[in-house]
Amino acid sequence: MELANATTVHEFILLGFKVEPEKRFMLLVVFTILYILTLAENITIILLVFVDAHLAQIPMYILLSNFSWLEMCYVSTTVPRMIFDLAFPHGIISFHACFLQFYILFSFGNTEFFFLSAMALDRYLAICHPLHYLQIMSRNSCYCLVAVCWVLGFLGYIPPVTLISKLSFCGPNIIDHFLCDPGPILSLACPPLGNVPLVFQIHANALFLVNVAFVVLSYGIVIVTLLKSSNQGSFRKAFSTISMHLIVVTLFYGSVGGMYLIPGGENQAELTKGITVFYAAITPFLNPMIYCLRNKQVKEALGRLLGRKLSSLITE
Numbered sequence: 001m002e003l004a005n006a007t008t009v010h011e012f013i014l015l016g017f018k019v020e021p022e023k024r025f026m027l028l029v030v031f032t033i034l035y036i037l038t039l040a041e042n043i044t045i046i047l048l049v050f051v052d053a054h055l056a057q058i059p060m061y062i063l064l065s066n067f068s069w070l071e072m073c074y075v076s077t078t079v080p081r082m083i084f085d086l087a088f089p090h091g092i093i094s095f096h097a098c099f100l101q102f103y104i105l106f107s108f109g110n111t112e113f114f115f116l117s118a119m120a121l122d123r124y125l126a127i128c129h130p131l132h133y134l135q136i137m138s139r140n141s142c143y144c145l146v147a148v149c150w151v152l153g154f155l156g157y158i159p160p161v162t163l164i165s166k167l168s169f170c171g172p173n174i175i176d177h178f179l180c181d182p183g184p185i186l187s188l189a190c191p192p193l194g195n196v197p198l199v200f201q202i203h204a205n206a207l208f209l210v211n212v213a214f215v216v217l218s219y220g221i222v223i224v225t226l227l228k229s230s231n232q233g234s235f236r237k238a239f240s241t242i243s244m245h246l247i248v249v250t251l252f253y254g255s256v257g258g259m260y261l262i263p264g265g266e267n268q269a270e271l272t273k274g275i276t277v278f279y280a281a282i283t284p285f286l287n288p289m290i291y292c293l294r295n296k297q298v299k300e301a302l303g304r305l306l307g308r309k310l311s312s313l314i315t316e
Contacts, residue, residue: 009169009188012098014091016082016178017273028086034285035079041288042068045298052301059137060122061298064291066146067115071284074108077101078280082178095169098180103161105179105280109256111153113211116249118145120218123245127238128225156207160200164189167196176269179276212253219246244290251286255279 017027049055049065056062081101085091093101126133164182167189175184182204186197219242226239259275 009095009171009173011092011094011173012180012185012188013174014085014093014178014180015174015176016085016089016091018270024086024089028083031079031083031086031281034281035075035083038075038079038281038285038288039072041285042072044302045288048298048301052304055297055301057139058297059139059142060119060126062139062142063115063119063122063146066149067112067119067291068288070108070111070115071287074105074112075281075284077105077108078179078276082281085178093180098175098185099161099165102164102180102182102185103157106157106161106182107154109279110156110207111149112252113207114149114152116252117211117214117218118149119245120215120249121145123242124218124222127222127242156203160203163196163199167193177273177276179280181272181276183272208253208256212257215249215253219249247290248283248287251283252279255283 017024019027045068046065049061078101081093122137125136129136160182164185167186169188170190172188175181175188177184182200186193186200189196222238222242226242229238255275255278259272259279
């Protein structure tokens, strides 16, 4: 990204968490453990789907394994830098690195929007159109859907990030955050800003609301269909799966919505940091446990994998 001619800021200073050294060390330990556990959970899910022949054929788990890969990338965009700044407080990030983090973070978040919509579509087809489900959601169709999610996710934020990067930044260069978030960045831009803040807000809200509307509509139809079902066994099994999906959707969309749609949220620095920690670090840790690691099929696949490993060790 080229800078505008009037740009004089070549780096930003991230203030991070304003805490005492003891609390800083505690945060360092907590975020390090959280990051390691998040990677371990998501790697486990990816490996299970890859090595288990049964899970590898089910569209929902193809989507979930890709979702796990997305969560690993998403959390790695912010948490390692956050851990580094807690261990070695300096907070300096170059102009280009800041906008690169901004673009990658929001692209992964945007991709997560599309993946949540894809998984809502998958559950809608499986429950509302079971006879045609495997024809519509074949392996090839599922992988095409995955590719569309990734492509749309990363194309979506090229225009707004490019527009913001073209603004003039002539000081100050202090960002009261632990990452490069658009709100604090825009507050540092020199006037005139033109329509850039409005364009960014409309763009971000449109992507958010379109995906929320699709997810709510899909799960709404699914719940109505389940309530009309006379098969109580199928109802309980399907509703158990749907309820887990709804928890993940609520956690992610609720935190993101609170951040960018509630008026005045971006001006409350400490609240903003707390909400950002939740959707950027905590939800990627919680999602695997909610989606998969409590799931009966995943537990059975894990048992089969551990059983094979145990048998091979005994044979040796």
